Amino acid sequence: MDLPVVVVGAGPSGLAAAAELLARGLTPLVLERGGQAGAAVAQWHHVRLFSRWSELVAPAARELLAGHGWTAPDPEGYPTGAEWAARYLLPLADALGAHVRFGAEVVGVARRGRDRVVDAGRETEPLTVHVRTAAGEERITARAVVDASGTWGSPNPLGGDGLPAVGEAANADRIVYRVPDLSAEADRYRGKHVVVAGSGHSALTALVALTSLPDTRITWLLRRGAVGAVFGGGDADQLPARGALGKRARAAVEAGQVTVVTGFRTHAVEPGLTLVSDEGARVADVDEVVVLTGFRPDLSWLSEVRLDLDATLQAPVALAPLIDPNVHSCGTVYPHGVKELSHPEPGFYLAGMKSYGRAPTFLALTGYEQVRSIAAAIAGDHAAAERVELVLPETGVCGGAGLFDVAEEQTSGCCGAPAGPQPLSLTAP
Known part of the structure; x- marks a missing residue:
């Protein structure tokens, strides 16, 4: 058969x-x-x-x-x-x-x-x-x-230990686990205090998008102890759009549009909305949380x-x-x-x-x-x-991210020859 x-x-x-x-x-x-x-x-x-x-x-x-x-x-x-x-x-x-x-x-x-x-x-x-x-x-x-x-x-939760933080489920109406669609729900985030949790490309995409909203305060929570190589390889990334995304996110941080909080592993979400780390640090007066932790x-x-x-x-x-x-x-x-x-x-x-x-x-x-x-x-x-029939594009970042890395930023292509900068228009979602 x-x-x-x-x-x-x-x-x-x-x-x-x-x-x-x-x-x-x-x-x-x-x-x-x-x-x-x-x-x-x-x-x-x-x-x-x-x-x-x-x-x-x-x-x-x-x-x-x-x-x-x-x-x-x-x-x-x-x-x-x-x-x-x-x-x-x-x-x-x-x-x-x-x-x-x-x-x-x-x-x-x-x-x-x-x-x-x-x-x-x-x-x-x-x-x-x-x-x-x-x-x-x-x-x-x-x-x-x-x-x-x-x-x-099956998105990962906000909780820093891999399980939902205390109060995460109770405040589910103010927490999302995807990149916001600002063409349909800009009013939800405009003029608000929005926390973005995560260090991957989805988090960078969300940060770049949210900076387009006027009077929106953005806090970026990173579990790692330093920003490290989170912005990626920039011009050395052999996927130019990926490199450009990291450069735009970096520019937003350097311009003061995004406040970065490192070493923050969420333990609890308190009414209000206040996020509390496992070491007692607090991020208060939060309106919306965007969880992009993988x-x-x-x-x-x-x-x-x-x-x-x-x-x-x-x-x-x-x-x-x-x-x-x-x-x-x-x-x-x-x-x-x-x-x-x-x-x-x-x-x-x-x-x-x-x-x-x-x-x-x-x-x-x-x-x-x-x-x-x-x-x-x-x-x-x-x-x-x-047979191997694939060659992957290099990121321009040497090695991996680690869990809570404190590595120095990579500014040149050490994994391969730098890919020249290319003019791109990455429309914010």
Whole structure:
């Protein structure tokens, strides 16, 4: 029987996996709980990516789309999330046709007739995918499963110990976990005291956007002890838009538009709104809090498959040393594939953002290389699966961020030759 390869999630990596599998003569079945392709991307539709179109279209997807009359966008352009979905993800799902099902939530994966404990038959029995739809429950027998469901639905909390701060849930109406869409909700933030918590690119994007609002007071909370290399590599970043974002955020701080508070690990959110650190420091008279502290994988529905996950990052154990943020920036991560993404459960793979566990700064290019390698392995082409067909753009930052680093700022390209400054217009969301 020709069993399908089930792909969980119709996001960029999941749809690319389907295109790769189809190109190899396999039968993909993409299950997406949302109502459209790129459902998570649609929720940050207003944010402009710092990757070009040339870095956002998977090679196998491009070939598939070419046969359906698709007009490729300008490869040098920088789309918003909305444009990425409308001009690429939605047409790709249409091209895949019946291989993609929406409104299908995967609630479990298991080995047919065997729970996690049973050894016998794990190599020969297929996987079963437990699905919930509007019509009820369903079981799908699968040759292999690629979990590309991402991490968007599991943002990290404000609390500095990885759990919600005391009072965080009680003040949920004044706390958001996404970059604000100022085209629709500027009044919520205009003229207010807004706290942004986080040190990644989403936090920088939010800071730059909020500085466009008049009379808005912005406080930036960093858990680390110093700003360090948080602004990135600037002109040395081989993704120019990413470097330009960091430069704009730095300029806002230096101009006094943003107040930076370092070494602040939130312990409590008191009525008022006042944020209290675990050392007793206080940020008072807060109106709104924007929490952009990263994401984590939802592993709850994978309890019956045998995963080999790193104890720190919750990423595949062979991948974790390559992506540890204490050591690497995303430009120093080595390309990887099925070898690093395999688990003790035969035929099961994590791919895309979810494969990084709690590690930050994932590039679409990385996901596309992952699923190319996985699809080759499932098809039995082990030589192709083991090849490395990707070179990642350097960040211009040497090594990783560390947890609470006090490293000096990087002002030149030490990870690669400096990428010359390029004129860009990064529209604030």
